[in-house]
Amino acid sequence: MNTFQQIEQKHRILIDKAIEIMKNVQDIKHSLSHVESVVTYTKEILEKVEKADKEVCIISAYWHDVGRIEKAEGHAKVSAKMLQEEMRKLGYEEELIQKCYLAIYKHGWREEPETLEGIIIRDADKIDFVGIGRWKECIQENCKFSKILELLPTMRKNLLKLDCSKEIFDREIANLVVYLHNKVFKADE
Numbered sequence: 730m731n732t733f734q735q736i737e738q739k740h741r742i743l744i745d746k747a748i749e750i751m752k753n754v755q756d757i758k759h760s761l762s763h764v765e766s767v768v769t770y771t772k773e774i775l776e777k778v779e780k781a782d783k784e785v786c787i788i789s790a791y792w793h794d795v796g797r798i799e800k801a802e803g804h805a806k807v808s809a810k811m812l813q814e815e816m817r818k819l820g821y822e823e824e825l826i827q828k829c830y831l832a833i834y835k836h837g838w839r840e841e842p843e844t845l846e847g848i849i850i851r852d853a854d855k856i857d858f859v860g861i862g863r864w865k866e867c868i869q870e871n872c873k874f875s876k877i878l879e880l881l882p883t884m885r886k887n888l889l890k891l892d893c894s895k896e897i898f899d900r901e902i903a904n905l906v907v908y909l910h911n912k913v914f915k916a917d918e
Contacts, residue, residue, distance in 0.1 A: 733772050736787045746815055747791040754797045757870045758863065764794060766860050770853035770897060777893040778849060782828060785846045788812070789832035793850055809834035838880075838888070852894035855884060859902045864909070 737744055751761040771790040775783050789812070796807025809830045816826045832846040838855075842848045857863055858877050867874065880888075881902075889895050 733787060736784050740788055743788060743815060743819060744791045747795055750795045750798050756797055757866055757872055759794050759797050762862055762866060763857055764791060766857045766862055767793060767853045770856045771849060773897055774849050774853060774891060774893055781845050781849055785828045785832050786849050789829050789846060789850050790853060793833045793836055793854060805836050806834050848890045852889050852891055855888050856894060856898050856901060859898060859905050861905055861908050864905060
Protein backbone atom coordinates (compact mmCIF):
# COMPACT_ATOMS: atom_id res chain seq x y z
CA MET A 730 0.00 0.00 0.00
CA ASN A 731 1.27 3.45 -0.89
CA THR A 732 1.69 6.06 1.79
CA PHE A 733 0.59 9.62 1.09
CA GLN A 734 4.23 10.64 0.79
CA GLN A 735 4.86 7.89 -1.78
CA ILE A 736 1.81 8.94 -3.77
CA GLU A 737 2.89 12.57 -3.75
CA GLN A 738 6.41 11.62 -4.79
CA LYS A 739 5.14 9.41 -7.62
CA HIS A 740 3.00 12.26 -8.97
CA ARG A 741 5.37 15.12 -8.10
CA ILE A 742 5.37 16.67 -11.61
CA LEU A 743 1.56 16.64 -11.77
CA ILE A 744 1.18 18.01 -8.24
CA ASP A 745 3.81 20.71 -8.79
CA LYS A 746 1.92 21.85 -11.89
CA ALA A 747 -1.27 22.27 -9.82
CA ILE A 748 0.64 24.22 -7.17
CA GLU A 749 2.13 26.54 -9.80
CA ILE A 750 -1.31 27.23 -11.25
CA MET A 751 -2.82 27.87 -7.82
CA LYS A 752 -0.11 30.41 -6.99
CA ASN A 753 -1.64 32.56 -9.74
CA VAL A 754 -5.29 32.27 -8.70
CA GLN A 755 -6.40 35.67 -7.43
CA ASP A 756 -9.06 34.53 -4.95
CA ILE A 757 -8.19 34.65 -1.26
CA LYS A 758 -10.92 32.14 -0.40
CA HIS A 759 -9.50 29.69 -2.92
CA SER A 760 -5.78 30.23 -2.53
CA LEU A 761 -2.94 27.74 -2.48
CA SER A 762 -3.38 27.47 1.30
CA HIS A 763 -7.00 26.40 0.70
CA VAL A 764 -5.75 23.63 -1.59
CA GLU A 765 -3.20 22.56 1.03
CA SER A 766 -5.99 22.40 3.63
CA VAL A 767 -8.17 20.35 1.30
CA VAL A 768 -5.25 17.94 0.78
CA THR A 769 -4.84 17.65 4.57
CA TYR A 770 -8.57 17.02 5.11
CA THR A 771 -8.58 14.52 2.24
CA LYS A 772 -5.76 12.57 3.88
CA GLU A 773 -7.59 12.60 7.21
CA ILE A 774 -10.77 11.28 5.59
CA LEU A 775 -8.77 8.63 3.72
CA GLU A 776 -7.42 7.33 7.03
CA LYS A 777 -10.99 6.32 7.84
CA VAL A 778 -12.36 5.36 4.39
CA GLU A 779 -10.36 2.32 3.36
CA LYS A 780 -12.20 1.54 0.11
CA ALA A 781 -11.29 4.84 -1.55
CA ASP A 782 -8.54 5.12 -4.14
CA LYS A 783 -5.93 7.17 -2.29
CA GLU A 784 -3.98 7.97 -5.45
CA VAL A 785 -7.05 9.43 -7.17
CA CYS A 786 -7.98 11.43 -4.08
CA ILE A 787 -4.54 12.96 -3.53
CA ILE A 788 -4.12 14.00 -7.18
CA SER A 789 -7.66 15.35 -7.27
CA ALA A 790 -7.32 17.31 -4.03
CA TYR A 791 -4.40 19.23 -5.49
CA TRP A 792 -6.21 19.86 -8.79
CA HIS A 793 -9.79 20.51 -7.64
CA ASP A 794 -9.64 24.31 -7.92
CA VAL A 795 -7.09 24.99 -10.68
CA GLY A 796 -9.94 25.95 -13.03
CA ARG A 797 -10.38 29.11 -10.95
CA ILE A 798 -7.45 30.48 -12.93
CA GLU A 799 -9.96 30.84 -15.79
CA LYS A 800 -13.30 31.37 -14.03
CA ALA A 801 -15.07 30.90 -10.71
CA GLU A 802 -18.47 29.76 -11.99
CA GLY A 803 -18.14 26.30 -13.47
CA HIS A 804 -14.55 25.98 -12.27
CA ALA A 805 -14.99 22.34 -11.22
CA LYS A 806 -15.48 21.15 -14.80
CA VAL A 807 -12.67 23.42 -16.00
CA SER A 808 -10.39 21.97 -13.30
CA ALA A 809 -11.30 18.43 -14.32
CA LYS A 810 -10.59 19.18 -18.00
CA MET A 811 -7.26 20.84 -17.17
CA LEU A 812 -6.27 17.81 -15.11
CA GLN A 813 -7.27 15.45 -17.94
CA GLU A 814 -5.16 17.39 -20.41
CA GLU A 815 -2.13 17.50 -18.13
CA MET A 816 -2.35 13.81 -17.29
CA ARG A 817 -2.59 12.90 -20.98
CA LYS A 818 0.44 15.07 -21.77
CA LEU A 819 2.36 13.22 -19.06
CA GLY A 820 1.32 9.80 -20.37
CA TYR A 821 -1.01 8.65 -17.60
CA GLU A 822 -3.33 5.69 -18.19
CA GLU A 823 -6.83 6.64 -19.33
CA GLU A 824 -8.49 4.75 -16.45
CA LEU A 825 -6.69 6.86 -13.82
CA ILE A 826 -7.38 10.04 -15.81
CA GLN A 827 -11.10 9.27 -15.86
CA LYS A 828 -11.21 8.46 -12.14
CA CYS A 829 -9.52 11.78 -11.32
CA TYR A 830 -11.89 13.63 -13.64
CA LEU A 831 -14.91 12.10 -11.88
CA ALA A 832 -13.45 12.98 -8.48
CA ILE A 833 -13.44 16.72 -9.13
CA TYR A 834 -15.87 17.68 -11.86
CA LYS A 835 -18.81 17.82 -9.45
CA HIS A 836 -17.52 19.28 -6.19
CA GLY A 837 -19.64 22.44 -6.11
CA TRP A 838 -22.32 23.31 -3.56
CA ARG A 839 -25.26 22.14 -5.63
CA GLU A 840 -23.57 19.16 -7.27
CA GLU A 841 -23.56 15.50 -6.30
CA PRO A 842 -20.32 13.58 -6.93
CA GLU A 843 -20.73 10.23 -8.65
CA THR A 844 -17.87 8.38 -6.97
CA LEU A 845 -16.59 7.79 -3.44
CA GLU A 846 -13.46 9.73 -4.36
CA GLY A 847 -15.63 12.62 -5.54
CA ILE A 848 -17.52 12.60 -2.25
CA ILE A 849 -14.22 12.71 -0.35
CA ILE A 850 -12.93 15.68 -2.38
CA ARG A 851 -16.21 17.56 -2.02
CA ASP A 852 -16.39 16.89 1.73
CA ALA A 853 -12.76 17.96 2.26
CA ASP A 854 -13.37 21.11 0.20
CA LYS A 855 -16.46 22.03 2.20
CA ILE A 856 -14.83 21.30 5.58
CA ASP A 857 -12.26 23.99 4.77
CA PHE A 858 -15.00 26.61 4.92
CA VAL A 859 -14.69 26.35 8.70
CA GLY A 860 -10.90 25.97 8.72
CA ILE A 861 -9.12 28.55 10.88
CA GLY A 862 -6.43 29.14 8.27
CA ARG A 863 -8.97 30.20 5.69
CA TRP A 864 -10.77 32.49 8.15
CA LYS A 865 -7.50 34.11 9.24
CA GLU A 866 -6.60 34.90 5.62
CA CYS A 867 -10.07 36.19 4.87
CA ILE A 868 -10.20 38.39 7.97
CA GLN A 869 -6.77 39.77 7.12
CA GLU A 870 -8.00 40.63 3.59
CA ASN A 871 -11.38 41.95 4.82
CA CYS A 872 -13.37 39.37 2.85
CA LYS A 873 -17.12 39.20 3.13
CA PHE A 874 -18.55 36.18 4.92
CA SER A 875 -22.25 36.55 4.15
CA LYS A 876 -22.50 33.54 1.81
CA ILE A 877 -20.64 31.17 4.12
CA LEU A 878 -22.55 32.42 7.19
CA GLU A 879 -25.81 31.58 5.39
CA LEU A 880 -24.58 28.04 4.70
CA LEU A 881 -22.98 27.23 8.07
CA PRO A 882 -26.15 26.20 9.93
CA THR A 883 -27.03 23.55 7.33
CA MET A 884 -23.61 22.72 5.88
CA ARG A 885 -22.94 19.69 8.08
CA LYS A 886 -26.34 18.10 7.53
CA ASN A 887 -26.95 19.01 3.89
CA LEU A 888 -23.50 18.99 2.29
CA LEU A 889 -21.25 16.53 4.05
CA LYS A 890 -21.86 12.90 3.13
CA LEU A 891 -19.39 10.86 5.18
CA ASP A 892 -19.67 10.40 8.94
CA CYS A 893 -15.93 10.90 9.36
CA SER A 894 -16.23 14.21 7.44
CA LYS A 895 -18.91 15.34 9.87
CA GLU A 896 -16.62 14.47 12.79
CA ILE A 897 -13.80 16.55 11.27
CA PHE A 898 -16.26 19.40 10.61
CA ASP A 899 -17.42 19.29 14.26
CA ARG A 900 -13.82 19.57 15.48
CA GLU A 901 -12.98 22.35 13.05
CA ILE A 902 -16.07 24.42 13.76
CA ALA A 903 -15.40 24.13 17.50
CA ASN A 904 -11.85 25.37 16.89
CA LEU A 905 -13.20 28.20 14.73
CA VAL A 906 -15.67 29.30 17.42
CA VAL A 907 -12.84 29.45 19.98
CA TYR A 908 -10.63 31.36 17.51
CA LEU A 909 -13.35 33.89 16.68
CA HIS A 910 -14.32 34.24 20.36
CA ASN A 911 -10.72 35.02 21.28
CA LYS A 912 -10.41 37.43 18.34
CA VAL A 913 -13.52 39.36 19.42
CA PHE A 914 -12.54 39.57 23.08
CA LYS A 915 -8.94 40.52 22.31
CA ALA A 916 -10.27 43.27 20.06
CA ASP A 917 -12.37 44.60 22.96
CA GLU A 918 -9.37 44.85 25.30
